[in-house]
Amino acid sequence: MLLPAAHLLPLLLVIGAREAVPSAQSPPHGCYVAEEAGERTFRCSRAGLSAVPPGIPNDTRKLYLDANRLASVPAGAFQHLAILEELDLSHNVLAHLSGAAFQGLAGTLRHLDLSANQLASVPVEAFMGLQIQVNLSANPWHCDCALQEVLRQVRLAPGTGTGIVCGSGARPDLVGQEFLLLAREEELCGMGHGGAQRSTDVALLVTMGGWVTLVVAYLAHYVWQNRDESRHPLKRAPVLPVRSEDSSTVSTVL
Known part of the structure; x- marks a missing residue:
């Protein structure tokens, strides 16, 4: 049964409005979904x-x-x-990563590319x-403790280690x-990055060690000196010899 024109017009308007509104799941402009080697890829x-x-x-x-x-x-x-396994963030202008930037990826992420950005520290x-x-090459690194600690947590992508170079913000040397x-x-x-506290602790330990060494040395010297004195008894006063003249005088008086 054909709909009257009065009912058909609102229906057409609703259909047209639905087609005009983009899908919430549609990729942003310049992005697309693809199947690469049987894996869902978002480029x-x-x-x-x-x-x-x-x-x-x-x-x-x-x-990507x-x-x-x-x-x-x-x-x-x-x-x-x-289920994300590979993440490519290379060739951007990244200067900051949140400490929770990769939250939720601990069990799945295997490859991470951060090369050619503006990262000085992470x-x-x-x-x-x-x-x-991970690929960390081509960034202006400060070459600080944080980067050293990062390298203890991750593996570098093959051939990328030589590209991790200290930038202008690092120590001049x-x-x-x-x-x-x-x-x-x-x-x-x-x-x-905690080094100041470590340096203070080390300096304190060195100072305490120096004081302990001085005290031990003093006690050792004191004990040794007392032992040395106990081995040598006090010297008796020398007995003066009686002269012959004195002997004669005593005899005469008697």
């Missing part, structure tokens, strides 16, 4: 993004956000991606619990040097 390379985009499918295993304008990664930015907490292979070579020769956690 947003060179999409002009300045923030992590919404609408990333929950079943994404590989996420490289070559954008991302300046930071906030806490929990990817926590809804429960919080160690961001990598705690992650079993990942470290600028331009490879971080891995420095880390083998110097314990950078002796300064900064």
Whole structure:
């Protein structure tokens, strides 16, 4: 049965309005979903993004956000991606990572690319619990304790270690040097990021050790001196010999 024109017009308007409203699950402009090697991939390379985009499918295993304008990664930015294995954040302008930037990815994330950004330092907490292979090359690192601690938590992607170089914000004697070579020769956690407290503790221990050494040396000297005196008894006063003249005088008087 045909609908009257009076009823048909509102129905057409509703259908048209639904088609005009974009789907909440549709990818942002410049992004698309693909199947690569049988794995769900979400690519947003060179999409002009300045923030992590919404609408990333929950079943994404590989996420490419490289070559954008991302300046930071906030806490929990990817926590809804429960099976994410690979994350590419390279060639952005990242200068800050939250300590909880990769929250929720501890059990799945295996590869992380942070190369070619503006990272001078990163919080160690961001990598705690992650079993990942990471690329940290081509960043202006401060070459501080935090970076040294990060490298104790992660594995570097093959061939990327030589690209971790101290930037202009590092100590003047470290600028331009490879971080891995420095880390083998110097314990950078002796300064900064808790290093001041460690240095104070070490100085206190050294001072206390010096005082203990002085006290022990004094006691040893005191004991040794007393033992030495006990071995040599007091000398008796010498007996003066009686002269012959005195003997004669005594005889005469008698």
